[in-house]
Amino acid sequence: MSDSSKGSKKLWGGRFGDTTSHITEKISSSIHFDKVLYRQDIRGSMAHAKMLNAIGVLTDDDYKNITRGLEDVRHEIEEGTFEFSTSLEDIHMNIESRLTEMIGDAGKRLHTGRSRNDQIALDLRLFIIDACNDISLLLKRLILELVTLANREIDTVMPGYTHMQVAQPVRFGHHMLAHAWALVRDLRRLEFTLSSCDNLPLGSGALAGVNYPSDREMLRKELDFSKIIPNSMDGVSDRDFALDFLYFASMLGMHLSRFCEELVIWSSSEFSFIRLSDTVTTGSSIMPQKRNPDIAELIRGKTGRLYGDMISLFTVMKSLPLTYNRDFQEDKEPVFDAVETVMLSLEGMIEMISSMEVNSGRLKETVYSNFSTATDLADYLVQKGVPFRQSHEVIGNIVRYCENEKKDFFSLKLEEMKKFSDKFETDAVDVINPETSTERKASYGSTSKESVKNQIKMLQKILEG
Numbered sequence: 001m002s003d004s005s006k007g008s009k010k011l012w013g014g015r016f017g018d019t020t021s022h023i024t025e026k027i028s029s030s031i032h033f034d035k036v037l038y039r040q041d042i043r044g045s046m047a048h049a050k051m052l053n054a055i056g057v058l059t060d061d062d063y064k065n066i067t068r069g070l071e072d073v074r075h076e077i078e079e080g081t082f083e084f085s086t087s088l089e090d091i092h093m094n095i096e097s098r099l100t101e102m103i104g105d106a107g108k109r110l111h112t113g114r115s116r117n118d119q120i121a122l123d124l125r126l127f128i129i130d131a132c133n134d135i136s137l138l139l140k141r142l143i144l145e146l147v148t149l150a151n152r153e154i155d156t157v158m159p160g161y162t163h164m165q166v167a168q169p170v171r172f173g174h175h176m177l178a179h180a181w182a183l184v185r186d187l188r189r190l191e192f193t194l195s196s197c198d199n200l201p202l203g204s205g206a207l208a209g210v211n212y213p214s215d216r217e218m219l220r221k222e223l224d225f226s227k228i229i230p231n232s233m234d235g236v237s238d239r240d241f242a243l244d245f246l247y248f249a250s251m252l253g254m255h256l257s258r259f260c261e262e263l264v265i266w267s268s269s270e271f272s273f274i275r276l277s278d279t280v281t282t283g284s285s286i287m288p289q290k291r292n293p294d295i296a297e298l299i300r301g302k303t304g305r306l307y308g309d310m311i312s313l314f315t316v317m318k319s320l321p322l323t324y325n326r327d328f329q330e331d332k333e334p335v336f337d338a339v340e341t342v343m344l345s346l347e348g349m350i351e352m353i354s355s356m357e358v359n360s361g362r363l364k365e366t367v368y369s370n371f372s373t374a375t376d377l378a379d380y381l382v383q384k385g386v387p388f389r390q391s392h393e394v395i396g397n398i399v400r401y402c403e404n405e406k407k408d409f410f411s412l413k414l415e416e417m418k419k420f421s422d423k424f425e426t427d428a429v430d431v432i433n434p435e436t437s438t439e440r441k442a443s444y445g446s447t448s449k450e451s452v453k454n455q456i457k458m459l460q461k462i463l464e465g
Ligand code: ARG
Pocket: 030, 090, 116, 117, 120, 324, 326, 328, 329, 330
């Protein structure tokens, strides 16, 4: 990054006798991070120039030169030959200054009827809209991976947990789909973020509107917005859309961290429920036997960054008076960081889920050895006329007996069971089978095969829509 123009006259330098100090330039400059907005900035400027031409503020020649010049600037940035300058502060002034160097006075006319305040509000909205569209594709791919896995493992039964203690048998697919539904809610929050970005701020000027009959309807169409912000002060002050995005990202991060926590536990040698592929695990520099689930751990850890990004922007925004305040410049890094973190995390999740092996034998072993069907047995007695509270007590006693005798449900004889209740008969054996337990779940949304299949259909429809 060149610093050669330090101390040179600024684009806004008219009313200043002296140049800014080195430290002021250092604090003011955002070009080292906001240069990622170049595409959106150029798109906004193209639309603005077209509108200025349409309302007669820019001649056809100026308009043509500006369009061609902006395309050349984009080319230079993409080729890596553009020289970004710290003393030109930000992406807007870097582009405008280079444009003027290339095409002369027409470049200086581009900023007519516009302020950097409505320009940055536009750029950030466009950036988040573009990011949301990319993120939406990844989120849908991850949901699809879960649906595919649920379908493949539909007959695999595993222990479902509450308090991290074995609770009841569930289908592995049902567990995967529980995560998929959380991601569908994230998808909805992403759509909400898109709708809150979908308001055109350009034409608000610095805060009060502009002294030109700016055709905001034309800008709206040109830039693909559904609505126009009806209040110019709100147009330059509102950063809710960025916070909506960061809230979406935090919630998604929270969901991914819970999923990753399970992947870490399940891939431990003690659990061995799954095996993460070699492509997403790493070795230890000292312990040769290790296969560490670093990617799951890192995605879990990155949730901290996402919360931090959200909190930092909330904190920047707190108590700021209307309208634009320079503090707003601090809105960008949290957003950029969250976009990168979310994309990276989703890509990591897709790779982990698509390459993971499910150890159905080990899952079966666990579901058989932990009294996971105790509730089914209690319901069995209910069917025989025993009130639920009483049957709960009876089964509790049987479990205690088994623990003392070092037995599981399957090594119990009918005579032993009858000592606890004379209602037990030979059909009690079916009831303790964890594999048939899921099929006794008759309620909507349960872990039965039919219910899991129904969820798969629903999710496929959501993904198609
Ligand atoms: N770089 C600035 C930002 O990110 C652009 C707007 C500057 N406006 C101003 N009045 N200094 O917010």
